[in-house]
Amino acid sequence: MSALILIVDDDKAHLSMLETMLKGWGYSVEGVEDGADAIEKVMETPFDAVLMDVRMAKVGGIEALSRIKEYNPAIPVVIMTAYTSVDTAVEAMKLGAYDYLTKPLNFEELKMTLERSLDHMTLIKENESLKERISENSSLTNIIGNSKPMKELVGMVKTVASTEATILISGESGTGKELFAKAIHANSNRKKAPLVTVNCAALTDTLLESELFGHEKGAFTGADKKRDGRFMQANGGSIFLDEVGEIPMPMQAKLLRAIQEREIQRVGSDKVFNVDVRIIAATNRDLKDEVEKGNFREDLYYRLNVVNLWIPSLRDRGDDVPLLAAFFIKRFSEFNRKQLKGFTPMAMDVLVKYDWPGNVR
Structure with missing residues (x-):
């Protein structure tokens, strides 16, 4: 599949000539005559590179470059101009331009510059893909068993x-x-956005509300400035509510509203903020039992318990003890720069038969 290049030039004749030339070089090409159109195009279409004039009647190349780089920092933008201005070149490069060419263009130089910029983009894409694969694999390989x-x-x-x-x-x-x-x-469609963790057992009712939803300046003693909560920080990503069974009953109602309505309010504010957050909760309690005891809201329980993952204790998966033992002895050896061969059969037998009341800590 050929690379897709956006050409931006308010000189119609020059734009047409470049479109014809780049198509002849085997590229797919789209052309626009204004920086504003270029910004819109980049937001709509995954171009592999942009070739853009710096001086245009409406939105100029420098402004368009800045906006394009804000939206997609990785895309290579090659600036061209009939005005040999060092200041303009420096400004363009500071804003992230890949290279700078002067008109009349040297077509051989243009061809080489585009090839280099596309090679650069390919490397960036391959690097991002590798990072994602490593992230996915490492997140699962950290689970030993x-x-x-x-x-x-x-x-x-x-x-x-x-x-x-x-x-x-x-x-x-x-x-x-x-x-x-x-x-x-790490294996979800939200992996590029944050995973924000909250230990619900570590905070009082008031502090937990502020931690989750944020607060306005002066909302309570010590609130000397406005602060976003964890839901806002996790917007677009996931929030991990650890020890969710410890949340006090009044706070449970507010959490339920945030999950149901996908909206929150900072402490001390009437303004409503929409949030797009995936909820992952964890508990060491039997929440169904807590519901029956009146300690946990039934409606919140069913909102959280859409998919239940129950993790067995270590005593119920003795086959994993040798793997865990090998992992920890290797980590200990590396950390202390010692060479430890492992455990004797007798020692391993003791480890496997032990009931591990604290599991893996």
Whole structure:
């Protein structure tokens, strides 16, 4: 598939000539005569490069370059001008232009510059793709286990991660609930946006509301400036509500509204903000039991428990103990610069038979 290049030039004859020439070189080409149209085009279409005149009647090349780079910092933009101005060249390069050519164009130089810019774009795309693959793989390889329950869990993570479903992760303390939350986010369509973690057990009712939804200046003692909450910080991404079973009942109603309506209010403000956040919650409690006891809202429970991932305790997956032991002895050896061969059969037998009340900590 040929590279797609956007040409921006208010000289119609010059624009037409460039379109014909670049098509002859095998490129797919679109042309516009104004910087504003160029900005709009880049927002609509994934161009591989932009070739743009710097002086145009309406929105000039420098302004268009700035806006294009704000929207897509990676796209290479080659600036061309009939005015040999060092200041303009410096300004364009500071704004992120890939290169700078003067009119009348040297066509061989233009061809080489475009080829280099496209090679540059290809490297960026390959690098981003590699980062994504590494992120996905590392998030799953951090989950150590070859037992049947762990294989089933990893399979479920792969299945549900690409959905938008709210997920409740249940399990004893130390079973790795946060690791699974990170794996879900890293394998989701939201992986390029933040995963924000909140320990719901560590904050009082008032502080938790401020932590989740933010506050206005003067909303309470010590609120000396306006602050965004975790929901706003996670907008477009995911929020991990750890120990969600510890949230006090009054705060549960506010969390329910945020999940149902996808909107929040800062403490001390009447203004409503829309948020697009995926909820991943975790608990070491039996929330169904807490609902029956009157400690947890039933409607919130069902909102959170769309998909339930239950992580077994280490004593219920003894087959994974040798793998975990090997992982930790390797990490200890690297950290302390020592060479440890491993465990004797007798020592490993003791480890496998131990009930591990704290699981993996």
